[in-house]
Each structure stands twice: as C-alpha cells, then as structure tokens.
Amino acid sequence: MYTQCPECLTVYKLEAELLVPACGCLRCSHCGTVFNALGTLAAHLPAEPFTQLPMHALDQEPPVVDVAVFRPRPAATTPEPVPEAVVSLVADDGVVEAGPEPAPLGEDFSQLTFTPKFARTKKPRAWRSLAWVGVCAVLVLGLGAQLAWAKRDSLVADPTFGPVLQAACGVLGCHLPLVAAPGRLRLLARDVEQHPSVPDGLLITASVHNDAAFAQPYPVVTIVLSDANGQRLAMRRFQPADYVGDADARARGLGADATTAMVFEVQDPGQHAVAFAFSFE
Structure with a gap:
C-alpha cells in the first residue's frame, strides 16, 4: 500500500501494521508532519508523472461488512434471570392460574463455525494405471x-x-542370422594337381574348419599363384556360389566347429607357378 504526506508530498510505501498503533496516523520522516494516512491510502500508484495521490473522504457512513468467516463461541457463564411476564390462564374449573410468558425466539449464532472448503481430488482408477x-x-x-x-x-x-x-x-524354431568371422576359419589341408579332364587346368582342394561357436556364411576365397621368386602370376576371388553348388547349404552356412572341403578349378598359368596361397574374406 502507498500513502502521501500532505505537506511535502512525499509518497511512502507501508504495510497495514503501521496503521494500527495510532488509528491510521503517521509521522512524516522528511518534514515531521503528523497526518492521517487513510486519506491518501492506495493499493497501487497512478501512472507517472503524478503529483498527488487521490484523496479519500473520511467522514462518510461506515460500510457494512457481511462476509463472516469466524465468530468465537461465547464463554460459558450463568445467564442473569430475566423477568418473566405473567399471563392469566383460566382453567376449566374457573380458577385463574398465572404462568410465565414464553420468551420470543431469536437467532443463535453461538454455534457458528467456519469450515474451509477443500477441492475434491479424484483418485485415478486402477485400470488406467x-x-x-x-x-x-x-x-x-x-x-x-x-x-x-x-x-x-x-x-x-x-x-x-x-x-x-x-x-x-x-x-x-527360428534361425539366427549368419555372422561372418573369416578370422576364425582355419585351413587344415590344401592340394594342387592337374585337372583330370581339362588339359590346361588345375584342381585345387582345401579343407577348412570353422573355429567359431556359431555358424557363419561361406567366405569369399582368394587364391594367388606365384613363382619361385614370390612374383604373383595369377589371382582369382571365388564367391560361395562358385564352389558350393547347393543353395540350401549356402543358406545354412558353415556350422559351428564344422569342417568342409572346398574344390576350385583354375587355369594353369604355366610351369613357373610353383606356390599358391589362400585367404578368406
């Protein structure tokens, strides 16, 4: 909240607790004037530039508050006796009797209590969870x-x-995919001889063992023929279809810890070919 000194026009920011001790009166720390802070009390400052805060009339009829949130229960005391009005009652036998007049009924707020209203929270259903x-x-x-x-x-x-x-x-009942591991193929034996039916052909046989614990596809085999000086004379790369004719066997691959025989037919490069080498891809 904000208020303004009427003498030096200094605007102060204050809390509601400062208005309680002197019924809304404050002393200006700038000029020392004592003034009623309620006259210019405002929740927000007006748009700048401004000189004075709006003044409030303090001689109006007090407003009525009607939103009750709490009222303490009265202390348990013995009520003072209330004079009872005497009324005359006429009995059936003609005798006049006197009795107390019932007190008028009024509103009793002694049991008024304030109960806060809490928002109801819905529990999630178990099936949704x-x-x-x-x-x-x-x-x-x-x-x-x-x-x-x-x-x-x-x-x-x-x-x-x-x-x-x-x-x-x-x-x-499923099949694992074949994993190529040419480094785990081991050449057990190999041999080169003249082809029995082709005059200028060679017949190369090799025995290969799969040291892996899983089946792998038949490798691409590279055969290199060289002379006595290590000079390469011929080279060929054989695909699995070149030396394994059965398509089902190619699909199954070379089983784990299995040995297979490979046969290759190549053309004889001449009398100078004295060595050959295998490699797997």
Missing part, C-alpha cells in the same frame, strides 16, 4: 527388440549370449 504400465512395458520390449536387432551380429558372436540365443531359437 494398469493400462499405462502395460503400454510402457510394451514400448520397453519393443525398444529392446530394436536394439537387439541392430546389434544382432555382436550378440550372436558373443560367447555368452550366442549359445543362449541358439538354444532359444532351437526351441522356438
């Missing part, structure tokens, strides 16, 4: 499935999760 829990569980499972599919190669190749996934797929 269960529905939200179910939806969240489905979303979490879907997210986990997406992450597992994105990292499927790592999970299948993992020595801990790979056997568990294989066992689960064996029960459910």
Whole structure:
C-alpha cells in the first residue's frame, strides 16, 4: 500500500501494521508532519508523472461488512434471570392460574463455525494405471527388440549370449542370422594337381574348419599363384556360389566347429607357378 504526506508530498510505501498503533496516523520522516494516512491510502500508484495521490473522504457512513468467516463461541457463564411476564390462564374449573410468558425466539449464532472448503481430488482408477504400465512395458520390449536387432551380429558372436540365443531359437524354431568371422576359419589341408579332364587346368582342394561357436556364411576365397621368386602370376576371388553348388547349404552356412572341403578349378598359368596361397574374406 502507498500513502502521501500532505505537506511535502512525499509518497511512502507501508504495510497495514503501521496503521494500527495510532488509528491510521503517521509521522512524516522528511518534514515531521503528523497526518492521517487513510486519506491518501492506495493499493497501487497512478501512472507517472503524478503529483498527488487521490484523496479519500473520511467522514462518510461506515460500510457494512457481511462476509463472516469466524465468530468465537461465547464463554460459558450463568445467564442473569430475566423477568418473566405473567399471563392469566383460566382453567376449566374457573380458577385463574398465572404462568410465565414464553420468551420470543431469536437467532443463535453461538454455534457458528467456519469450515474451509477443500477441492475434491479424484483418485485415478486402477485400470488406467494398469493400462499405462502395460503400454510402457510394451514400448520397453519393443525398444529392446530394436536394439537387439541392430546389434544382432555382436550378440550372436558373443560367447555368452550366442549359445543362449541358439538354444532359444532351437526351441522356438527360428534361425539366427549368419555372422561372418573369416578370422576364425582355419585351413587344415590344401592340394594342387592337374585337372583330370581339362588339359590346361588345375584342381585345387582345401579343407577348412570353422573355429567359431556359431555358424557363419561361406567366405569369399582368394587364391594367388606365384613363382619361385614370390612374383604373383595369377589371382582369382571365388564367391560361395562358385564352389558350393547347393543353395540350401549356402543358406545354412558353415556350422559351428564344422569342417568342409572346398574344390576350385583354375587355369594353369604355366610351369613357373610353383606356390599358391589362400585367404578368406
């Protein structure tokens, strides 16, 4: 709240507690004038520029307050006797009897109490909570499935999760994706000889073992022929379809801890080819 000294026109900001001790009168700290702060009391300042706050008339009829929120109960005291008016009653036998006149009834506010009104809060229904829990569980499972599919190669190749996934797929009847791990293929034996039916051809055979604990696709095999000085004479890359004719076998891949024989037909580069090398991709 704000008020203004009528002498020096100084505007002060004050709290309601300052108006209680002297019934609304205050002393100006600037000029020392004692004035009634209620005359210019305002909740907000007017728009600037301004010189004086609006004056309030203090000689009006007091307003009536009618919104009652609390009234204390009266103390328990013995009420003073009230003179009872005497009325005459005529009985059936003609005898006049005197009795007290009943007191007029009035409003009794002694039991008036104030009860605050609280907003009623509705409790959520149990089925809605269960529905939200179910939806969240489905979303979490879907997210986990997406992450597992994105990292499927790592999970299948993992020595801990790979056997568990294989066992689960064996029960459910599903097939795990083939994970290529050419570094775990081991060449057991190899041999080169003249082709029995092609005059200028060579027949190269190799025995390969899969050291991985999971099935992997047949690799791309690169064969390099070189001379005695290590000079490369010929090279060819064989796709799985070039040395595995069965499409179903290619789809199943090379099983875990399995050994397979590979046969390759190449053209003889001449008498200078004395060495050959295998590599897997």
